[in-house]
Amino acid sequence: MRKIRVFAPAKLNLYLDVLGKRPDGFHDIETIFEKIDLRDEIIIKEKGRGVKVNVDAADCSQGEENIVYKAVHAIFKETGAGLNLDIEIKKRIPVSAGLGGGSSDAASTLKAINTIFKLRIPDKRLFSIACDIGKDVPFFMMDASFAIARGAGERLKKINLDKRLFHILIKPPISLSTGMMYERIDRCGFSIGAHSLKAALWALKKMDVKALEKNYYNIFEDALAGNSVHIDRIKTLLACSGVRHSLLSGSGPSVFCTFENKEDAENVFKGIPKRKGMGVFCVKTYRGGIYGNNRG
Structure with missing residues (x-):
């Protein structure tokens, strides 16, 4: 076997x-x-x-x-x-x-x-x-x-990068259906704002976290409707911990922020209060494969 x-x-x-x-x-x-x-x-x-x-x-x-x-x-x-x-x-x-x-x-x-x-x-x-x-x-x-x-x-x-980013990731005590969120996008219309994949990519390649944060964009943040209160709480919690910018991941509801080094991420992570139903994680770029060797 x-x-x-x-x-x-x-x-x-x-x-x-x-x-x-x-x-x-x-x-x-x-x-x-x-x-x-x-x-x-x-x-x-x-x-x-x-x-x-x-x-x-x-x-x-x-x-x-x-x-x-x-x-x-x-x-x-x-x-x-x-x-x-x-x-x-x-x-x-x-x-x-x-x-x-x-x-x-x-x-x-x-x-x-x-x-x-x-x-x-x-x-x-x-x-x-x-x-x-x-x-x-x-x-x-x-x-x-x-x-x-x-x-x-x-x-x-x-994207060929040999460096890594560090993040705090918070999952609020709700779940969101990807299908439902795309339906909301269909009703709300598609984005025409001043955001740029090119600018975000440039910042990432330079590993310029401040520039990357300024170019954060997720269209699903505009489609949260009544769920926005949960996301706003997480963003406020991070802001009170000294975080400049945070962003929804995928269709939500998880929110993350980015740091240049492990020490800064861990210091903020330690100060975030743990609340019932809320998952808080300190993570970094994964550079391994399916067998688990997270190099670096």
Whole structure:
């Protein structure tokens, strides 16, 4: 019996705009992705009959409804493989939080099964399978800490950086449906403001945190509606701790801020009061792979 342990990192969106809705129902976006070292742990065992997916979080989809189950069956359909797998997901990434946890779980599982069981699906085809599973999944298939994504998220360009950022990340005691948030964007209209992916990318490449903060943008902050009170509380909490700027990640509701060094991040982190239902994390850029070697 083979047993594999892999990891699935969360992501932040350092910039996120929605440009319009496509005929296929998806949306064209522009975003800057960053992997962070808040990770789920996935244990894949070759045992039993069929495929079982169990998650240790009550608020996460289980079994056939989980995106990992869908990923496994997509790879079986491609190869004709019929492995008997028991998959356990130990969640550390908050669910429905704008952090890409489910997509990352699916990507790490695809990569692990293809490699360990020698299914020999070429990288290009595996990437195509990932696109069909979920639009954030392709980014997590990349061996890159940072990337620009366009299209529905599948048109990716690696950003070559050997440095890392440090963040405080706060998940308020609510969850937001990505589908619901995109529906709000459709009703509210698409952005025409003075924000620039190019400027945000320039700041990131220079590792100029102040310039990056000035170019923070997430269109979903304009679509929070009644949920804005929860986000405003988090932003106020961070501001009272001396943070200049903070930003929603993905479709929310998680909020993060950025630091140039570990010491500054940890000092602010220590001073943030812990409240019931609120997750507070001190994280950094993830530079490892699915086997967990977070280099640097």
